[in-house]
Every structure is written in structure tokens, then in C-alpha cells.
Amino acid sequence: MKPYKACSCRDPETKRLLGKKCSDLPKKGHGGWYARYEAPPSAEGKRRQPRIGPYTTETECKKELARVLGTAANPKAHDERKTTxxxxxxxxxxxxxxxxxxxxxxxxxxxxxxxxxxxxxxxxxxxxxxxxxxxxxxxxxxxxxxxxxxxxxxxxxxxxxxxxxxxxxxxxxxxxxxxxxxxxxxxxxxxxxxxxxxxxxxxxxxxxxxxxxxxxxxxxxxKRKQGRAKPLLWTDERVAAWEKSGNIPAKVMVWTSLQTGSFLDFAEASEERMYPAFHLDAYYGPRRGELVGVDEKDLSLERRRLHVLQSQSDDELDDTKTEAGYRQIPLDDETVRVLRAWHKRKLEERLQWGELYRDEGRVFCYEDGQALKAEYLSSRFRILIERHANIRAKGKEGWPVERIARKFRTSEAAVEVALRMSLPPIRFHDLRHGAATMLIAAGVDDKFVSEVLGHASVSFTKDVYAVVAEELAEDATRKIAAFIPRQNRLKAVGAINVPSGG
CATH class of the missing domain: 1.10.150 (DNA polymerase; domain 1)
Structure with missing residues (x-):
């Protein structure tokens, strides 16, 4: 079982391999190192002495031999030696x-x-x-x-x-x-x-x-194990710094209630088709897969309840992320109003598509009734954020509202909303973080927040969101039904204007 050196040279007369007898073996780089070891007998009882090699150095050969000898007593290891x-x-x-x-x-x-x-x-x-x-x-x-x-x-x-x-x-x-x-x-x-x-x-x-x-x-x-990335609030100071440098302070950023309300105003005024999904996510934070996976039969506007029973990952429906994800979400008056309008729009689309309409029974779907892909929501969200930033850029250049609206093929109302307030970047999933933060800041019971979000425990909810919720608490004065201030709604009822922010 001692390693030995051999090569593939042949005797010029007999044409037989010289192996260990080659005279050139002492030369550097000639031949390679091999070793044989005693293996368990074959099924017929015959002796087996497999060879390993070649290796560049004797040290490499010895290491491999030691490794192989560790399994030499196991016949199955030898039977499986060629298994890829x-x-x-x-x-x-x-x-x-x-x-x-x-x-x-x-x-x-x-x-x-x-x-x-x-x-x-x-x-x-x-x-x-x-x-x-x-x-x-x-x-x-x-x-x-x-x-x-x-x-x-x-x-x-x-x-x-x-x-x-x-x-x-x-x-x-x-x-x-x-x-x-x-x-x-x-x-x-x-x-x-x-x-x-x-x-x-x-x-x-x-x-x-x-x-x-x-x-x-x-x-x-x-990397060295780290805790879960916790949300950071887009305060006025952080927004100002971002506008100057373009640097985002943390991986997970959360809008204030003013910023969230401004975004929803902008999405609604832009007549964004997916606005109802964004509204629901901003208020109650269902996961993206849960949003696209919810069936119409699990939404009751009369009872003001949304049942989250499944989630869609890629093109497949599956259970929710955790057992706690299987839950009910109570809906406020404004959300019910938005979803009723959405239901009416879907009925109109069904009539327009006629026989080509493919009703897959989802609350949120494409215009032809087919189930949404989860990435579609994120894509529409990014488009709105980019459009908002582009509108503001033209406003700073002195473009009038009418010209900006024509440029971006949107309504003048949407342009006016965009020009009021800057919207720093967040991910679509951060709407969920924002919903959790605002619910806690609005004084909603921690256990209720945990259940609405589908968290496994109340302690998890408090650990992740408590700090940023304290930072946001000054902005939250009402609970679920009105914890996001809306420019359009306030004007409609003649309320005092909410400060536009920076």
C-alpha cells in the first residue's frame, strides 16, 4: 500500500509498459504517483486490489490513499466509486x-x-x-x-x-x-x-x-451570522441626504404615512390598474404571493373580511409561507370602497373581452381574467416610482403641468400629486413593512398586528418593527380606517390640508 511512481513508457522491442521499471522516472515531471490497497472481496470471493492515481506528488497520493482506506471496509463505497x-x-x-x-x-x-x-x-x-x-x-x-x-x-x-x-x-x-x-x-x-x-x-x-x-x-x-435586517424610516433628513447623494441608508426602507399616502394618491390619479392591490398592501401588508394568490371566494366585502389561505410562487399555487400565514384580515370602509370599484372594473373588462375572457377566479388578475404573475406587481410598482421621479425632474426644470402630463401620458391630477412631495425609493415588499410600522404606530394592539401580517409570534413583530414605529408615531393620529392621510380624500371633505413634506 506504499505509493510508487510509474509511467506509461513502453519497451521499444517488446512494446510492453515499463511502469515502475522506466529509467526516466527519477527525472522531474516524468510519470506519476500511484498506490494499491486491499479492498473487500468481490461477490465471487475474488481478491481486489484497486489502484488509485496518477498524482503529481507523493504527498497527494498518500492523502488520497488515506481517504480511500477510510472506506475500504465498506463494499458499497467501492461499488459506488464511479457514481457521478x-x-x-x-x-x-x-x-x-x-x-x-x-x-x-x-x-x-x-x-x-x-x-x-x-x-x-x-x-x-x-x-x-x-x-x-x-x-x-x-x-x-x-x-x-x-x-x-x-x-x-x-x-x-x-x-x-x-x-x-x-x-x-x-x-x-x-x-x-x-x-x-x-x-x-x-x-x-x-x-x-x-x-x-x-x-x-x-x-x-x-x-x-x-x-x-x-x-x-x-x-x-x-458571512458572519447577522440578525434580520430591520426597517429604517425615510425621515425628512434622510430624504434630503438621498436627494443630494443618491445613497440609500439601508436595505429595508419604509415610507412615512405622508409618503405612503402620497404614493397611493399618485397611483389612483394615474389610473393605475393595480392601484387596488397597492392600496391593500399598504394598509394591511399581505405578501406579494398572497396578493396574487387570493381567490374571489375568499374575499367578502359584505362581511369586510379577506381570508388568506394560499400563496402563489412563480406559476404554482401553494400554502402560505407559514402556518400563521393562514389568516383573516378585517377591512376598513375605505378599502372596501376601493375593492368594490375594482370589482366593478373587472366586470366591465369581462364584457369587453367576451368569450376570450379566462376567469381563473382570482381577486387580482390581468385584463383577460388570467392569474397574475407575482413579479408583475413589483414591475408595476417600480414603473410608478420611476414615473413619479421623472415627473418631479421635469417640474424642477420649469415644465408646466399640462406639458408634463402629455409627456408621460398621465393625468394632470397625477402630476400635481407628484410635484407636492418627493418619494424616495423602496421595494414593493417594503409596503408590507410600512403597513406593519404604521399599524403599530397608530396604536393598534401588537397581537392584532401580528395576526394581520401573518407573523409566527407577537415577539417577532415587536422585535422587527418597534423602533421604526416609535419614530413614526408622531405622524399617526388615527387607527386602521384612516392611518394613512390622503390628499384627495381630505380635500373632498373640506378638511384642513395636511403639510406636504419635503
């Missing part, structure tokens, strides 16, 4: 599908996510490598390549692993895979699939003695 990661991922996935069919396994959405991780990353990236040959460096290389996808660095990288990933992501099921860069959360999910597969290879299949994915990340995301 791609083959094992498929075998394991088949097991998990079989378990799901009995009702005891994973949910369909989880299996679909695992299937995607295998098809787009696991197999094209590392699927050709034998399970016993995988090292932590293989996985680090895979994740590094994933981080370059759809980024400027991709053009300068000609590595084979990146080429395979790009080819796999060109199309899937006849559809092009999205062209956005891959975030760390997606890489973590892929890592979870690969880590689980290698854990099974160690503990269940006994193919190898260790899991090479252990320690690839010290913690989630490859």
Missing part, C-alpha cells in the same frame, strides 16, 4: 418524489425548487464529477460562477463551469430562464439541496466518509 454527482442527485430526487406520493414527503413546491436546483446548477455545474472525488473547492467554484451570471464579470470569464451554467439556463421547459443576476438567497437554496444530497451520500448510501460541502460557508450567505 448527477446520477446520485437523480437517484435521490426519485426517492423524494416517491415519498411525496405517499403523503409523507415534501410539498410539490419544495420538490419543484429542488428540481430546478438540480437542472440549472447541480448537474450542469458538477454533475459529471464522481461523488467520491468531490471537494469543497468544487462547490466554491460553482457558487463563484453562479455569482457571475448576468453580471458584467460574466463576459470576461471563459471558464468551462460558467459556460455549462449559461447553456443550462438558456431555456427550461421551452421557456427562457430569467436574465437577472442570482442573489445570495438563491445560492443558499441551491447549496441546501447539494448539502442534503451529500449528507445522504455519507449517512445513507455510505459512498464517502465526509461531506465536502460542510464548511463551504461559515454561516448563511458566507
Amino acid at each position: 454527482l448527477g446520477e446520485y442527485l437523480e437517484r435521490r430526487y426519485a426517492w423524494r418524489v416517491s415519498e411525496a406520493e405517499t403523503g409523507e414527503g415534501l410539498k410539490k413546491s419544495t420538490l419543484d425548487a429542488e428540481r430546478e436546483a438540480i437542472d440549472l446548477y447541480g448537474k450542469p455545474g458538477l454533475g459529471h464529477i464522481k461523488v467520491v472525488d468531490l471537494t469543497d473547492e468544487h462547490f466554491r467554484e460553482l457558487y463563484a460562477a453562479m455569482r457571475k451570471l448576468n453580471r458584467p464579470e460574466e463576459k470576461d470569464d471563459r471558464s468551462e463551469i460558467l459556460r455549462r451554467l449559461k447553456e443550462a439556463r438558456a431555456t427550461r421547459h421551452g421557456r427562457r430562464v430569467h436574465t437577472r443576476p442570482i442573489g445570495e438567497s438563491r445560492i443558499r437554496r441551491v447549496h441546501a439541496v447539494l448539502h442534503g444530497a451529500l449528507t445522504d451520500a455519507v449517512k445513507l448510501s455510505k459512498i464517502r466518509p465526509d461531506n465536502p460541502t460542510d464548511g463551504v460557508w461559515r454561516s448563511k450567505g458566507g
Whole structure:
């Protein structure tokens, strides 16, 4: 079992391999290092002495020999020595599908996510490598390549692993895979699939003695473990600093009640079709998937209740994110009014489309009745924010309201709303954070807020939102029905004008 050096040179007369007898072996770079070891007998009882190699140095050969000897007593490890990661991922996935069919396994959405991780990353990236040959460096290389996808660095990288990933992501099921860069959360999910597969290879299949994915990340995301990012309020001072530098203070930013009301005024005056969805999200904070997944039968305007029973991720309906997500949301008068108007608009659209209308029974849908894609809401939200900023830019240049309205094909009322107040950037999901913050600041009971948002516990709600809610408390004077001041509504009833802000 001692390593030895050999080469592939042949005797010029007999044409036989010289192996360990080659006279050039002492020369640097000639030949490679090999080793044989005693393996369990075959099924027929025959002796087996597999050979490993070649390796560049004797040290490398000794390390591999020590690793292999650790599994030498396990016949299955030798039977599986040629099994590739791609083959094992498929075998394991088949097991998990079989378990799901009995009702005891994973949910369909989880299996679909695992299937995607295998098809787009696991197999094209590392699927050709034998399970016993995988090292932590293989996985680090895979994740590094994933981080370059759809980024400027991709053009300068000609590595084979990146080429395979790009080819796999060109199309899937006849559809092009999205062209956005891959975030760390997606890489973590892929890592979870690969880590689980290698854990099974160690503990269940006994193919190898260790899991090479252990320690690839010290913690989630490859960084020192941090707490959940907490919201930060867009105060006047932070807005002023952002307007000068363009820097956003934190990842999660929340509008004040004035800013939220201004946005909703702008969306309504712009006759944005998705305004009712934005209104509902700003008031009660349902998750994006819950908004597009809610069925008409789960909304009762007479009883003023919205039942959140399911969520849509990508194109598939599934359960809510957590058990606590399965809940009822009580609706105020203004929200009921907005949703009644929305229901009337959908009936008009149904008549316009006639036989082409495809009613899928969702509260929020496309004009032809088909269910929305979750990303569509975020897209419409971004468009409104960008339009708002562009309108303000033209206003600062001295353009009259009428000209701006023609330029952006919107109403003069929408232009007037946009010119009153700056709207710093937030994500669509931050409307949910804003709803939580304003409910707490308005004095609504913490438990009720937690239930409306579908949080697992009251302590989670208070931990995430308490500080920013205190910062917002000065702006909140009314509870649910009127905790967001609306310029249009106040004027309609002849109320005192609310300060426009900066």
C-alpha cells in the first residue's frame, strides 16, 4: 500500500509498459504517483486490489490513499466509486418524489425548487464529477460562477463551469430562464439541496466518509451570522441626504404615512390598474404571493373580511409561507370602497373581452381574467416610482403641468400629486413593512398586528418593527380606517390640508 511512481513508457522491442521499471522516472515531471490497497472481496470471493492515481506528488497520493482506506471496509463505497454527482442527485430526487406520493414527503413546491436546483446548477455545474472525488473547492467554484451570471464579470470569464451554467439556463421547459443576476438567497437554496444530497451520500448510501460541502460557508450567505435586517424610516433628513447623494441608508426602507399616502394618491390619479392591490398592501401588508394568490371566494366585502389561505410562487399555487400565514384580515370602509370599484372594473373588462375572457377566479388578475404573475406587481410598482421621479425632474426644470402630463401620458391630477412631495425609493415588499410600522404606530394592539401580517409570534413583530414605529408615531393620529392621510380624500371633505413634506 506504499505509493510508487510509474509511467506509461513502453519497451521499444517488446512494446510492453515499463511502469515502475522506466529509467526516466527519477527525472522531474516524468510519470506519476500511484498506490494499491486491499479492498473487500468481490461477490465471487475474488481478491481486489484497486489502484488509485496518477498524482503529481507523493504527498497527494498518500492523502488520497488515506481517504480511500477510510472506506475500504465498506463494499458499497467501492461499488459506488464511479457514481457521478448527477446520477446520485437523480437517484435521490426519485426517492423524494416517491415519498411525496405517499403523503409523507415534501410539498410539490419544495420538490419543484429542488428540481430546478438540480437542472440549472447541480448537474450542469458538477454533475459529471464522481461523488467520491468531490471537494469543497468544487462547490466554491460553482457558487463563484453562479455569482457571475448576468453580471458584467460574466463576459470576461471563459471558464468551462460558467459556460455549462449559461447553456443550462438558456431555456427550461421551452421557456427562457430569467436574465437577472442570482442573489445570495438563491445560492443558499441551491447549496441546501447539494448539502442534503451529500449528507445522504455519507449517512445513507455510505459512498464517502465526509461531506465536502460542510464548511463551504461559515454561516448563511458566507458571512458572519447577522440578525434580520430591520426597517429604517425615510425621515425628512434622510430624504434630503438621498436627494443630494443618491445613497440609500439601508436595505429595508419604509415610507412615512405622508409618503405612503402620497404614493397611493399618485397611483389612483394615474389610473393605475393595480392601484387596488397597492392600496391593500399598504394598509394591511399581505405578501406579494398572497396578493396574487387570493381567490374571489375568499374575499367578502359584505362581511369586510379577506381570508388568506394560499400563496402563489412563480406559476404554482401553494400554502402560505407559514402556518400563521393562514389568516383573516378585517377591512376598513375605505378599502372596501376601493375593492368594490375594482370589482366593478373587472366586470366591465369581462364584457369587453367576451368569450376570450379566462376567469381563473382570482381577486387580482390581468385584463383577460388570467392569474397574475407575482413579479408583475413589483414591475408595476417600480414603473410608478420611476414615473413619479421623472415627473418631479421635469417640474424642477420649469415644465408646466399640462406639458408634463402629455409627456408621460398621465393625468394632470397625477402630476400635481407628484410635484407636492418627493418619494424616495423602496421595494414593493417594503409596503408590507410600512403597513406593519404604521399599524403599530397608530396604536393598534401588537397581537392584532401580528395576526394581520401573518407573523409566527407577537415577539417577532415587536422585535422587527418597534423602533421604526416609535419614530413614526408622531405622524399617526388615527387607527386602521384612516392611518394613512390622503390628499384627495381630505380635500373632498373640506378638511384642513395636511403639510406636504419635503
